[in-house]
Amino acid sequence: MNVTRVLASAGMVFLMSSPLLAAEDHPMGFFITSVGMGQGANLGGLEGADAYCTKLAEAAGSSGRTWRAYLSTQAEGKRGISARNRIGIGPWYNANGVLIASDLDELHLNPNIVMRTALDENGNRVKGRGDSPNEHDILTGSMADGTAYFPREENDRTCSNWTSSGEGSATVGHHDRHGGGNTSWNSAHNSRGCSQENLQGTGGAGLLYCFAAD
Secondary structure, X not given: OOHHHHHHHHHHHHHHHOHXXXXXXXXXXXXXXXXXXXXXXXXXXXXXXXXXXXXXHHHOOOOXXXXXXXXXXXXXXXXOOOHHHOOOOOOEEOOOOOEEEOOHHHHHHXXXXXXXXXXXXXXXXXXXXXXXXXXXXXXXXXXXXXXXXXXXXXXXXXXXXXXXXXXXXXEEEEOOOOOOOOOOOOOOEXXXXXXXXXXXXXXXXXXXXXXXXX
């Protein structure tokens, strides 16, 4: 047997199984923001949230991608903007090249979103249940299927469309899929309020899901 051929084959197998190569083959298309913007749920609206996702992604080395925050809005008398309609069609991989979901259906029915895979833009684990502090509440303002609430209800679900750091409330998901008997990654419960203090009081830090929409 040709030893050179055997070694070459073994080297190819190693490279194909290398996490680094996997990450290079599948650029990051999903992450949780490593830190909040510091103003509670006042994100500067959808535009400000998208810009924040882009800023963190580029600082982590991602370039040439169109980033969108997974956020919905509310409107009077009609359905607001839906998070699922903002983020492209997939597939999406985390910072370590692990598949999160291949398309929108998988993302909303059976995504690979758990504490081990729902990483920040630098590939680090985000604090969840059992950590101190618990920061598993991720702002979404969305129903479980990724759509906006319709029509605008008496209760605020989006902290005045992501411009309030005081009155109001926002729907959040649990990236670790634990807590309160609800395993939803995008629609677990509503926050206590919109301030940084109130978001922290219900197990959050004003973090966002960011997706590459290109």
